[in-house]
Amino acid sequence: MSDARWIRVQSAFLEAAELAPDARSAFLDTFCEGDTELRADIESLLASDNWSTDAIADAVHDEAALLLDDRNLTGQRLGPYRVLHEIGRGGMGTVYLAVRDDDQFQKQVAVKVVKRGMDTAEVLARFRHERQILANLEHPYIARLLDAGTTPDARPFFILEYVDGKNIDVYCREQKLSPAACCRLFLRVCEAVSYAHRNLVVHRDLKPGNILVNADHTPKLLDFGVAKLLSNEGDGSTTALPHRPFTPDYASPELVRGLPVTTAADVYALGAVLFEMLTGRRAQSITSSTPSEVERAVCEIEVTRPSSISSGLNADLDNIVLMAMRKNPARRYSSVDLLAEDIQRYLDGKPIAARQDSYLYRSAKFLRRNWLEVGAATAVILSLVVGLAISVDQSRRANAATQAALAERQIALQERSRAEHQSKEAMAAREAEATQRGIADQQRLRAELRATDLLQLSNHSLFEIHDSIKVLPGAIAARRAIVKSTLDYLARLEKESTADPRLRLTLSAAYYRLANIQGDIFGPSINDFAGARESLLHAESLLRPLYEKAPSDPQLLQRWIEIESALAENTNHIGNRGVAEASYLKLLPLTHRLAQISPDDRIAKTHEAHIESRLVYVVNPDQFAAAQHHATRMVQLYSELVRRFPNQLELKQHYGGGLATFGNHAMRTGNLEVAADAYRQAIEIRETLLAADPNNAVSKRSLLVNYGNYATVLGLAWMPNLGRYADSRAYSQKAVTLARELVQSDAQDTNARYDLAMCLSRLGMVQPDPGGESSSLASLSEAIALIEPIYAANPKSTPVAAQLSMAREYAGHRLRALGRIDEAIRQYQQAIADAEGAMSGGSGSLTVQAFVTEEALADLYATRKDSTTALDFSRRAIARAEAFFRSDPNSEPRAAHLARAYAELSAIHRSFGQHGEAREAAQHALTLWAPVRNAAAMFSHRKIAQETRDYLNTTTAQSPR
Known part of the structure; x- marks a missing residue:
């Protein structure tokens, strides 16, 4: 703005400020003479001047307090954390690097503290709002909230995961990432924002400075200080511009104008971030901070095509960015997932939704993806054209002979006409006869x-x-x-x-x-x-x-x-496992009879093997002999079928499934090496099948299931395993990789998302290496986020409820190891609630899951020296385990579970010096364990059983005779 124009604006403002509010409009009509930009500048000053005297005084006081506050928290302790030095300042607070250095472990963290002078009611409310949002977000690409509290002078702070990384635009520039690599990195950011949206949170301040990329090339989303919870939206607030914190260079038009904000604002900001990652320049550069200039730059000036700034970008990337940054929210991508889907389609060389769906465009994409096949087809077409030319020449030569034959053809046609007439008469007679036969x-x-x-x-x-x-x-x-x-x-x-x-x-x-x-x-x-x-x-x-x-x-x-x-x-x-078992047993003789009736029918003979396979799964886990019989018979049948029909790939797929089923049975009976060998054979078969047809989704899913089976027997804690934890994690990760590919191929496939959740759960449940608890927790948190909507849609599904409850239980274990005790307790409690919610069918797996988690809670409260709560949870677990045992008193696994519950009670009594009660519970546990002979039933109880036995032996030796 020129000096002359500023003097004119200032003089008009000073004159209008002295007028009554209802007289200002007429004054501005006369003064501005239709100059809308001049009027907007004057009105913005008047709007600022309209803040109350108290508001201005508060603002001056706040700024003075900030200037005078030279107190630094470096070297101080905030709970178990020691502050190292300041690493940044923001609108609401100061961020410090700190380290946790208590007896638990050492870990660097970021501490965000409200500034002195900023601890007004509004700022504190916003600060607590950010803390609550972060507490609800658990995602590997979002910086996690670890703890919270207040400083000695009553200023609130919270502890965040420390991200030692660079702004995402700087990272792309320094690493010289290609457009495709930028897009792949950006997809992870989209995944984090999508997760926040699914949890009803709009970030509202997405920008490169809030997205850091660490040394592991992992992006982390930061700063939810201005985020909005969609569930609390609805007031339609249009607060004046100075009260709405945002970064203008990445703000959407509706955010600038004070309109209600939805997830479309984050889509717009993501488009601006992608623009900067690809070009190294900002999509909308704001040259002035005046409200009118900000609004004009954001709401009126169209975004430049990225390809006009940076070479190497094509029209697809232009259109993706421009669609994300359309001024009208209704014309943008309707969700972050659709933006990510278009980017993935760009990476895959497929047509994108963000450009005109023309015939030439689709044809060009098809040719790029299928150039080899199109080239072959072109060669065929050319050969046909050449052949056609030869045929035409030969046709000309034969024309004379053809003319001579026309006369003979005319005679033949006349004879054919007479024959057809006779045929029609005969048909009419048959139709009349059919009519007479009746309705x-x-x-x-x-x-x-x-x-x-x-x-x-x-x-x-x-x-x-x-x-x-x-x-x-x-x-x-x-x-x-x-x-x-x-x-x-x-x-x-x-x-x-x-x-x-x-x-x-x-x-x-x-x-x-x-x-x-x-x-x-x-x-x-x-x-x-x-x-x-x-x-x-x-x-x-x-x-x-x-x-x-x-x-x-x-x-x-x-x-x-x-x-x-x-x-x-x-x-x-x-x-309803029991009903299913009865149905399969009834079908078994029918399948055998079918195989005898149709000895050469491959499909008919497959049915018997399939039913045997299903019986291995559904028979009562205690009926090991029956399961062994069905498993052996199944493998025999599939082996015979593969030998007889060696070229049938589908049979080999079934054979791989049969081996996996046999491995499951062997693992349940404690034959771990036999199980591992069966899984290895199944993997070899299915890896070969997938290599032959890499896009076959069925083969891919079958293989990821086998990877998971193998990982389980190698080192999953809650099952009998070989203790090979590193190998177990490796195969779990292989399963996750395949599962992610299936989800990326079809994001609407609930089965694919559930498979991914199961694979992530397994990866998180494997015993981590020292220091690996955070990574393990991240896998479990992602699994929980995937399973929750599936569980909500199927609240009575036993497998889904059991999977969700178990993922929460292990998330509780990891949180406890990280010292986040309150969060661990919440996960344990929710795990019990999830199991109980689907327990109406009397599922044994859900019952076991519930009392195992109650035992974990009892142990946790015992370490907190809360004897009342610890004993309460322990007795709840015993009551549930006793009811489970009474429903089938001949079951060895149920007896072992009840014995463990009493052993846990004994351990809790011991921790509080209550040795009389401890010995009584220990003796009861050993009495229940004594008749259990099955190795698999005792696998997870061996350690505590030996500890209980040692305790009784020690106390007996020390007691007076």
């Missing part, structure tokens, strides 16, 4: 036609299309479309008639295949298990009268086995 025959013909129509639908809509896409990543939307269209069509066809046996059989087959798409436990599906059960029951009702009339018909028998097997697995999935 019943017409209905039968119509039913047959409809059955044929349905067969075509099944083959083309389900059997062919779905089978061709089910192994492809990213097919979830297509599978949903198939389900919807097929359900509608089946309903229409079923109204025609179900009296015809052929129609009933075909409808039954269609509903069975539809159920697999809705909720297949073993393969890709849309995760609608309730819908799958409904379709299976419908298929069963359609097939039942046909099967009961001809139970030895191989086609009907095979269809019946498929439907009943799928129903049994659906039943097991919702937690």
Whole structure:
């Protein structure tokens, strides 16, 4: 602004400030004469002048306090933390580097303290708001809140994870990252912001200075001081600009204008950050801090295309950035996930959503991805063109001969016409005869036609299309479309008639295949298990009268086995293991009979092996002999099938699954080396299959399951294991890598997200190396975040509830090891609540999970010298374990669990010097353990059993005779 113009603005402001508020508008109309920019500058000064005298006095007081406050916290202790030196200052507080150096461990942290003079009610409220937001966010790419408290002079502080890193734009520049590498790094930032959004938090101040990249190339999102909780939004506040803290260079138009802020503001800021990472320059450079200039720069000036600033950037990156930074929030990416998805599509060389979806654009992308195939096809087309030219030349030469043959063809056509006329007369006579047969025959013909129509639908809509896409990543939307269209069509066809046996059989087959798409436990599906059960029951009702009339018909028998097997697995999935076991046992003789009826039918012979495999899983864990029988028989059947049909890849996939099942049984019986060997064989088979077809999602998922199995037997604490923890972590990480690939391929696939959560849980549960607790906790926290929405949608699912509860239990263990005791207690308590929430079906795994976590809480409170709470949790665990044992008093694992609960009670009594009660509980534990002979049942109890035995021996020797 020129000096002359500033003098004019100032004089007008001074004159208008003396006027009554209702007279100012008329004065400005006259003074400004339509100069809207001049009027905006004057009004901004008037708005600032309208702050109350108290507000101005407070501001002056605050600034004076900041200037006069030379007190530094360096060298002081804040709880267990010793402050080293100041590392930064912000609007609300000062940040120090500190170290925890108590008896627990040493660890560098960042301490954020409210400045003296800034401890007003508003600032303190904002400070506490930031602390609460951080307490609710646990993500590997977000700096974690570790602790909180107040300084000796009553200023609040909180302890944050210290990130020794560089601003993300500086990191990209110094590392000379390519555009693709920048995008891959940026995807991690998007993942963190998306996680915050899922937890109803908008950051509102995303910028390179709040995103640091450490030496491990990991980004960390910082500073939620101006974040907004969406759940508390709704006042539509339009506070004046000076009261809204933000960084103008990265602020969205709605943030600048004081409009309600949504996640779209973070999308805009992320676009600005990506712009700077790619070009080294800011997307919107603010040259003046006046409100009108900030608003004009942000809300009116369009963003420059990144490629015009930096070479090496193409139109796709331009359009991604520009779509993220559109001035109208409704025209941006509707979520951070969609922004990340477009960036991933750019990296994969696929069409992006942020540009016109033209034919030429898609064609160009297709050619880049498939140049080899297109080149081959082009060669074929060229050869066809050459051949066509030769054919045309030959055609000319043959033209004369053709003319001579026309006369003969004319005669032949006349004869054919007479024959067709006679045929039509004969057809009319047959139709008249059919009409005379009556309405019943017409209905039968119509039913047959409809059955044929349905067969075509099944083959083309389900059997062919779905089978061709089910192994492809990213097919979830297509599978949903198939389900919807097929359900509608089946309903229409079923109204025609179900009296015809052929129609009933075909409808039954269609509903069975539809159920697999809705909720297949073993393969890709849309995760609608309730819908799958409904379709299976419908298929069963359609097939039942046909099967009961001809139970030895191989086609009907095979269809019946498929439907009943799928129903049994659906039943097991919702937690009714006993019902599922009974169903499988009933099916076993039917599968054997089918194999005898159709000895050369590969699929028919596969059913018996599959049912044996499922029985290994669902028989009561105590029935080791029965499980061993089924496991041995299963391996024999699959081995014979692979030898007989060596070129069938699907059979090899099943064989790999059978070996894994055998390994699971061996692990449960304590034969750990046998289990490990079975898993290794399964991995070798499935790695070969995946190498042959790297994009096969089914093969990829099967392999990650086997990696997880192997990792479990190598070193997962809650199962019998070989104690090879480093190897266990390595295979767990392999499983995580494959699971991430599947999620990235299809973010809508709930099964893929659940698989990733299970893999991350396993990685976090493996015993970490010293100092590895934080990394372990990060894996568990990410797993919990993935499982929570799945659990919310399936609150009665036993496997989901057990997985979530166990992940929380181990998160509690890691938090306790890190000294974050209050957080550990919350995780333990939530683990119990999750288990109890799905326990209505009487699941043994959930019951064990609940009382094991209660034992952990009892031990934790004992270390805190809280005898009342410690004993309370210990007795709760005993009561739950006793009820579990009484329901099956012959169960060795249940007896061992109850013995452990009494041993834990004994240990707690000992810690408080209550040796009479301790000896009584210890004796009870040893009495329960005495008859337990199964090694697997005793695996996790061996250490505490020996400690209990040693305690009794010592106290007995010391007691007077």
